[in-house]
Amino acid sequence: MTDAQETAAASSLRTTGGAPPDDGGSTATPVSGAPTPEPTPLLEPREGIPAVIADADSLAGTIAAFAAGTGPVAVDAERASGYRYGQRAYLVQLRREGAGSALIDPVACPDLSGLGEALSDVEWVLHAATQDLPCLREIGMVPTRLFDTELAGRLAGFPRVGLGAMVESVLGFVLEKGHSAVDWSTRPLPEPWLRYAALDVELLVDLRDALEKELERQGKLEWARQEFDAIASAPPPEPRKDPWRRTSGMHKVRRRRQLGVVRELWQTRDRIAQRRDVSPGKVLSDAAIVEAALALPATVHALAALNGFGHRMGRRQLEQWQAAVDRAKALSEAQLPQPGQTVAGPPPPRAWADKDPAAAARLSAARAAVSALAEELTMPQENLISPDSVRRVCWEPPQPVDAESIGGMLTGLGARPWQVEQVTPVLVAALSS
DSSP: OOHHHHHHHHHSSOOSSOOOOOOSSOOOSOTTOOOOOOOEEEOSOTTOOOOEEOSHHHHHHHHHHHHHOEEEEEEEEEEOTTTSSSOOEEEEEEEEETTEEEEEOTTTSOOOHHHHHHTTTSEEEESSHHHHHHHHHHTTOOOSEEEEHHHHHHHHTOSOOSHHHHIIIIIOEEEOOTTTTSOTTOSSOOHHHHHHHHHHHHSHHHHHHHHHHHHHHTTOHHHHHHHHHHHHHOOOOOOOSSGGGGOTTGGGOOSHHHHHHHHHHHHHHHHHHHHHTSOHHHHSOHHHHHHHHHHOOSSHHHHHTSTTSOTTSOHHHHHHHHHHHHHHHTOOGGGSOOSSOOOSSSOOGGGHHHHOHHHHHHHHHHHHHHHHHHHHHTSOHHHHSOHHHHHHHHHSOOSSOSHHHHHHHHHHTTOOHHHHHHHHHHHHHHHHO
């Protein structure tokens, strides 16, 4: 038994960071009434900081070691969000019983499909899996089974589900979190960053084991398994349509010509960022794009006077942005984007009262019912059932409104069996009232 497991066994689910409320079955508070012990800082990995794997021979040895290990494998990835273009992985961390920890440089070893295949039948333990799976998929690592400790924490009712908060409240250790937002594309990676990265997977399997027991105690383990299976089997997301529409501050842009400027500036910025491999925000801010769209400057001089196009920007840069503005201004009416995306499904809820008062009443009743059930089950509403599914059911309810029709519609919208079982009765009652 590891130090972490001994601590977890001794304290069950601690309350340092805010564990699920005690319903009589938890041993989070000692019988003696004594206060929970202070959490212990976790300063070094058990076997020290592993050397970074950055060549084919070292990678082959790591693959063999992890294939020979036992039990689940903890997996994490570090990206350079805010520094580099895209969301590629710049460091991959793993830990498995019998293999220890490994830090792999996916820049030097860009194809990790051999490692992924060696671990294909193993349960992967990740924290906030949907954040890391896209960049892991790019380098050939795709799990068939997983356990998401963040999602497990949500289902179990923890109010704080960040990795540090979960490790502290469940296992009684404090993780140092000072390097989460650094530029992981830096080479060589500083030793303190590598220590931080190794510690991120140090206790992940221990956390998984403790959360599995808590979910089983609450009768939610099968629910969690269905959620994990849904994540593991989900196909890669479709590319976002018209990503330029997500420019921050777009709510200020009303006219189609202005929308055209936003689109042209966004696309120009994206091409430059991709070519230079830097975050688009480092090329030109969203605020500057919106500022130029609202002002529709006629000259480079007028553009330079706008916020975001200040004195630090060279003449050549200003000319390329002005050229983008001019291209948008030259578009015909037919070429200009429409104000607002075509959205499949019901309109925004704020418009329901005017468009369909009866539907608005149904939505209000359904939301109240789902909220009450989520509180009863001690989990966030969005994990109980997706808000979009509730809206779609309320906008055009199946006829007749009964358990079979509502359950079938929820299933068609992607709800898992446990969600259908829990939510169907309250939706039928709400829509029938």
